[in-house]
Amino acid sequence: MRVLVQQEPFDFGSEVEAFATGAGGAGAVVTFTGVVREADSGAMAVMEIEHYPGMTEKALEKIASEAITRWDLTDALVIHRHGRLVPGDQIMMVATAARHRVAAFEAAEYLMDYLKSRAPFWKKEILQNGAEDWVAAKSADEDALRRW
Amino acid sequence: MRVLVQQEPFDFGSEVEAFATGAGGAGAVVTFTGVVREADSGAMAVMEIEHYPGMTEKALEKIASEAITRWDLTDALVIHRHGRLVPGDQIMMVATAARHRVAAFEAAEYLMDYLKSRAPFWKKEILQNGAEDWVAAKSADEDALRRW
Amino acid sequence: MDVLYFAWVRERIGLPKETVETSAVTVAELIEELKAREERYAAAFADLSALRVALDQELAEFDAPLEGVREVAFFPPMTGG
Amino acid sequence: MDVLYFAWVRERIGLPKETVETSAVTVAELIEELKAREERYAAAFADLSALRVALDQELAEFDAPLEGVREVAFFPPMTGG
Numbered sequence A, B: 001m002r003v004l005v006q007q008e009p010f011d012f013g014s015e016v017e018a019f020a021t022g023a024g025g026a027g028a029v030v031t032f033t034g035v036v037r038e039a040d041s042g043a044m045a046v047m048e049i050e051h052y053p054g055m056t057e058k059a060l061e062k063i064a065s066e067a068i069t070r071w072d073l074t075d076a077l078v079i080h081r082h083g084r085l086v087p088g089d090q091i092m093m094v095a096t097a098a099r100h101r102v103a104a105f106e107a108a109e110y111l112m113d114y115l116k117s118r119a120p121f122w123k124k125e126i127l128q129n130g131a132e133d134w135v136a137a138k139s140a141d142e143d144a145l146r147r148w
Numbered sequence C, D: 001m002d003v004l005y006f007a008w009v010r011e012r013i014g015l016p017k018e019t020v021e022t023s024a025v026t027v028a029e030l031i032e033e034l035k036a037r038e039e040r041y042a043a044a045f046a047d048l049s050a051l052r053v054a055l056d057q058e059l060a061e062f063d064a065p066l067e068g069v070r071e072v073a074f075f076p077p078m079t080g081g
Helices: A012-022 A053-069 A102-117 A140-145 B012-020 B055-071 B102-116 B139-147 C007-013 C028-039 C040-044 D007-013 D026-038 D038-042
Strands: A002-006 A030-036 A044-051 A075-079 A082-084 A090-099 A121-128 A132-134 B002-006 B028-035 B044-051 B075-081 B083-085 B090-098 B121-127 B132-134 C002-005 C018-019 C050-057 C056-059 C071-075 D002-006 D017-019 D052-055 D059-060 D071-075
Touching: A002 A053, A012 A030, A012 A075, A012 B002, A012 B028, A030 A082, A030 B012, A030 B102, A044 B090, A053 A075, A053 A090, A075 A102, A075 A132, A082 A140, A082 B055, A102 B102, A132 B090, B002 D059, B012 B028, B012 B075, B012 B090, B028 B102, B044 C018, B055 B075, B055 B090, B075 B102, B102 B139, B102 C056, B121 C018, C007 C040, C007 C071, C056 D059, D002 D007, D007 D038, D007 D071, D026 D038
Parallel strands: A002 A075, B002 B075, C002 C071, D002 D071
Antiparallel strands: A030 A090, A030 B028, A044 A082, A044 A121, A075 A090, A121 A132, B028 B090, B044 B083, B044 B121, B075 B090, B121 B132, C002 C018, C050 C056, C050 C071, D002 D017, D052 D059, D052 D071
């Protein structure tokens, strides 16, 4: 299990390749990566991500450990960035490895659902005209937790 | 959309990186890769994959097109190998890109479920003692189609 | 009409492909003709629930008509992915 | 006790962290004390349904006791991922 909270970009291709190669005995590897999109409200210049140093790492480790236990994963990886990002930047990734595909898919979705609503990150959109907006939590994200 | 049926290995890391970079406007990229595991029955030397040239490509293209339409994907990729593989080899991968994570996850699972039961591939396990066994289809894989 | 066999169907019958002259109207009739030929065909087609058929590279049912079909393929349930 | 603020709570109150001397027994009591201080606190804590609290870096409820807690953090619902 590896959990990284960092300002720097990560190399999705190398991370995924190393994860798949290292996940001994796994028949199935699922990855997710989130990319900064343009704001729905208009032309976004910057996405600023604030986090709670210390609590963030603990929360992600707890979520990843729970997923590993529940789906008997051979490995799990979470990387989440903070700081200033621009549209097109990769903001985070998760990867899960398991013997069978259903477990790998479910665990990756669980990681994403919990990470979205239980890990202390906050996104602020800074538009090209200088306007700033904290991204509001979606009730759909909170609802997504209920299925687990 | 890209569908490849090939004997050669593919480079999972580069494919995933190129896919994520090229999937314009997508906020979410999901990938799956299947790795040849040891046989449940014992020490497997080789996994041989037979396919139906012509029908395979058509079937995969149909499944990928349906996923793109149904989940409004910005892109989809399917690579499936045939021929002789050994444990640890990557046998296939799919990737999906969408604006939101739920669509990307669902489409990837749909691709996998359909590919497993509707694309003409057959796996044969060749054990170290020379015994050969065609892998039997699982009713769970057929059942998985019903949710879509 | 070309008839193709894959996986253990191919192994049991002993060839991957043959050309068959038939007046069978449906897939099921074609199977009866093949079974009547030789023991290895009868063995391959003994349990239809363990078989799938494709007509011109599209999955089909055993009662599907053969009219206009150029390529018939028999194989076990697929196990890709 | 250290009190931390994040995202718009931090912006509204105007600082990321402060040390607070309090005899509040629960989080809710601490919030009442803070609201009574100044308008900016009252504004930040006006709608508790829009807030979350963590005690020593674990999510908690507003009626949770503060005994033994060294670090309290207030922030809006998280929006990572």
